[in-house]
Amino acid sequence: VLHTAGGQRIEALSVIIATGAVANWLGLENELRLARTGGGVSACAVCDGALPVFRNQPLAVVGGGDTAMEEATYLTKFASVVYIIHRRDTLRASKIMQQRFLSRPNAKVLWNKAVDDVLGMEHLTGVRLVDTVTGERSDLEVRGLFIAIGHTPATKFLQGSGLEFTEKGYVALKRRDSYTNIPGVFAAGDVADEHYRQAITAAGMGCQAALDAERWLAARGVD
Helix, strand or coil: CEECCCCCEECCCCEEECCCEEECCCCCHHHHHHHHHCCCEECCHHHHCCCHHHCCCEEEEECCCHHHHHHHHHHCCCCCEEEEECCCCCCCCCHHHHHHHHCCCCEEEECCEEEEEEECCCCCCEEEEEECCCCCEEEEECCEEEECCCEEECCHHHCCCCCCECCCCCECCCCCCCECCCCCEEECHHHCCCCCCCHHHHHHHHHHHHHHHHHHHHCCCCC
């Protein structure tokens, strides 16, 4: 039984959860505006980093974890220089991921820096940085800004449902299929995938979930 936000009650023999995950943003007005309009701000370097607009241009990645290192390393294939902007003086990423990035000749890390503003009207022209130690402000010219500070799965509405979740709040899957801990309830896409988060992998998981649900129903005599 499903209960909607509007108070509607829906009965179903099987349910597929595919509510996705939302990228975490810095929350700056111009950041979100340029992200919406395709003006040079993105939350997925693997999705957008190879676009012609970013080739041979200075690019920046915000973050300090493995995801930030992976995205920044990917961008070094195309950019003139890739800056990691990190608010501390050490990275959270694993040593091997740090080494992969830092070994690239066009890789740079800006320590103790946070993005205070995103510059540009139609297209990104740079970012305004604030030093987290001294408070000093400076401008950095970049043509692409990639936010890599994590994602939040859309599972809050499922709290108290009896479903099992991972430590990061994603729907926990038992095996390499779409089965959850509740019989007849399946999950697909970014709501259950904290690793890949790509449209093509989400589509594949959707196919898996549809097949799993169909077979689960057929095993119980439902055509």
